[in-house]
Amino acid sequence: xxxxxxxxxxxxxxxxxxxxxxxxxxxxxxxxxxxxxxxxxxxxxxxxxxxxxxxxxxxxxxxxxxxxxxxxxxxxxxxxxxxxxxxxxxxxxxxxxxxxxxxxxxxxxxxxxxxxxxxxxxxx
Amino acid sequence: xxxxxxxxxxxxxxxxxxxxxxxxxxxxxxxxxxxxxxxxxxxxxxxxxxxxxxxxxxxxxxxxxxxxxxxxxxxxxxxxxxxxxxxxxxxxxxxxxxxxxxxxxxxxxxxxxxxxxxxxxxxxxxxxxxxxxxxxxxxxxxxxxxxxxxxxxxxxxxxxxxxxxxxxxxxxxxxxxxxxxxxxxxxxxxxxxxxxxxxxxxxxxxxxxxxxxxxxxxxxxxxxxxxxxxxxxxxxxxxxxxxxxxxxxxxxxxxxxxxxxxxxxxxxxxxxxxxxxxxxxxxxxxxxxxxxxxxxxxxxxxxxxxxxxxxxxxxxxxxxxxxxxxxxxxxxxxxxxxxxxxxxxxxxxxxxxxxxxxxxxxxxxxxxxxxxxxxxxxxxxxxxxxxxxxxxxxxxxxxxxxxxxx
Numbered sequence: 001x002x003x004x005x006x007x008x009x010x011x012x013x014x015x016x017x018x019x020x021x022x023x024x025x026x027x028x029x030x031x032x033x034x035x036x037x038x039x040x041x042x043x044x045x046x047x048x049x050x051x052x053x054x055x056x057x058x059x060x061x062x063x064x065x066x067x068x069x070x071x072x073x074x075x076x077x078x079x080x081x082x083x084x085x086x087x088x089x090x091x092x093x094x095x096x097x098x099x100x101x102x103x104x105x106x107x108x109x110x111x112x113x114x115x116x117x118x119x120x121x122x123x124x
Numbered sequence: 125x126x127x128x129x130x131x132x133x134x135x136x137x138x139x140x141x142x143x144x145x146x147x148x149x150x151x152x153x154x155x156x157x158x159x160x161x162x163x164x165x166x167x168x169x170x171x172x173x174x175x176x177x178x179x180x181x182x183x184x185x186x187x188x189x190x191x192x193x194x195x196x197x198x199x200x201x202x203x204x205x206x207x208x209x210x211x212x213x214x215x216x217x218x219x220x221x222x223x224x225x226x227x228x229x230x231x232x233x234x235x236x237x238x239x240x241x242x243x244x245x246x247x248x249x250x251x252x253x254x255x256x257x258x259x260x261x262x263x264x265x266x267x268x269x270x271x272x273x274x275x276x277x278x279x280x281x282x283x284x285x286x287x288x289x290x291x292x293x294x295x296x297x298x299x300x301x302x303x304x305x306x307x308x309x310x311x312x313x314x315x316x317x318x319x320x321x322x323x324x325x326x327x328x329x330x331x332x333x334x335x336x337x338x339x340x341x342x343x344x345x346x347x348x349x350x351x352x353x354x355x356x357x358x359x360x361x362x363x364x365x366x367x368x369x370x371x372x373x374x375x376x377x378x379x380x381x382x383x384x385x386x387x388x389x390x391x392x393x394x395x396x397x398x399x400x401x402x403x404x405x406x407x408x409x410x411x412x413x414x415x416x417x418x419x420x421x422x423x424x425x426x427x428x429x430x431x432x433x434x435x436x437x438x439x440x441x442x443x444x445x446x447x448x449x450x451x452x453x454x455x456x457x458x459x460x461x462x463x464x465x466x467x468x469x470x471x472x473x474x475x476x477x478x479x480x481x482x483x484x485x486x487x488x489x490x491x492x493x494x495x496x497x498x499x500x501x502x503x504x505x506x507x508x509x510x511x512x513x514x515x516x517x518x519x520x521x522x523x524x525x526x527x528x529x530x
Contacts (some may be wrong), residue, residue: 003463011314011318012320012344013318013344013348014314014317014318016344017321017322017324017325018320018321020325021321021325055310074444082315084310084314085306085309085310085313086214086306086309086310086311096371104317105313105314105315105317105318105319105321106313106317106318106320106321107320108321108324110321113418
């Protein structure tokens with residue numbers, strides 16, 4: 001069964017792009033438009049990877065990951081930040097949150113490469 | 125005399141003034157100097173060897189002719205081809221050739237007033253101190269001066285508070301600039317990234333000969349391009365305004381067609397929402413002597429804001445004549461809380477936090493609107509009640525008098 005990815009992003013265009021790029025890689029992709037209900041969605045969707053946008057209404061990606069991280073970690077879900085923010089800011093946020101990393105929006109190759117890498121690690 | 129001394133510490137010679145502790149000469153941070161013909165790479169070497177060095181003066185025959193700050197050097201060298209362009213050139217090519225130069229006897233308060241009156245880009249640059257004869261004595265850090273002023277005014281609490289709040293203003297300015305940069309970066313990157321990803325998807329779809337999927341991407345591509353174009357234009361306009369490079373061309377402007385035009389645009393933006401857009405010009409043949417293009421930009425900004433924040437009700441675009449012409453855009457939208465009003469005209473001050481904002485937009489529209497109104501000799505007023513709506517009024521000079529011309 002192909003790995004499942006849940007993308008949380010409020011921007012419809014970015015959501016569509018990421019979904020289609022990753023589906024073309026053979027992943028099963030679920031999308032969620034807001035931080036609200038994302039935890040519930042995480043439980044229902046049982047993804048292998050969570051891709052979270054940084055800037056979202058009401059609750060930022062950082063805030064959301066802060067809330068979901070424990071649950072995600074316990075379930076063995078990988079987590080990547082996915083944003084148009086400055087790369088330095090993303091790197092720092094990813095380190096602070098102790099997640100698997102970040103992907104800068106806008107580079108489809110980077111998205112494929114980093115997603116492929118975290119979903120197919122040499123040895124767990 | 126002092127200029128020949130080796131270090132800043134040695135410069136603290138008694139000054140011939142009544143309050144020796146409160147003059148520029150007492151607070152020099154260094155007396156570093158280079159010859160104006162020195163090549164940039166050599167001066168860069170000095171900065172790299174001395175991490176504490178903030179600035180260096182360009183001195184010819186003991187007279188200061190310029191100032192190079194570390195920040196300016198780094199910016200010049202870091203930009204594209206900076207090294208290739210400048211490394212072998214004389215340091216005058218990248219230095220500030222009109223730094224703030226003041227007599228060492230200038231009172232601290234005056235030094236700070238003059239330093240802080242400079243444009244934002246140079247407000248932190250060191251102040252150059254000269255002797256009574258005009259010879260270079262040393263340079264002083266503005267931050268340090270502001271701090272020293274706090275100490276120097278121990279006698280008067282009010283003055284001390286003023287000094288402290290000045291330092292705070294400086295820090296706030298720096299924070300605002302950092303925030304501006306972070307927002308600008310995100311607002312520019314987001315649509316660029318969407319365009320890049322959409323282009324890739326279109327490439328993939330066209331390889332599969334799937335015209336249908338290509339077609340599905342085009343509207344998104346157009347939206348992202350429009351958003352990018354809007355942000356780029358706003359940022360460029362703002363830079364132009366801040367640099368004082370925006371030209372104004374005054375002429376008689378017929379207001380009614382302009383207002384009607386903006387109203388049509390607002391109707392387009394409102395789309396299918398139940399919002400009535402009205403245009404009302406009194407007198408109907410109102411002519412104002414102003415800059416048509418800028419007034420249009422002001423009205424478009426205000427009307428698109430109204431359209432963005434109004435889900436139901438009305439948007440009224442009104443214009444009245446008189447000695448002062450008034451253009452108002454009144455909506456029945458979500459309104460603005462009283463405590464948020466002061467932030468309204470800050471760049472990217474869109475009242476939500478960038479990381480959690482709900483409404484699209486760069487948060488530059490109102491800043492530009494106010495700057496444009498100022499440029500036209502007018503001002504922008506705002507009245508708002510949370511939940512009831514907002515009215516922006518632009519007052520402009522050059523409104524025709526009520527009486528028709530003879």
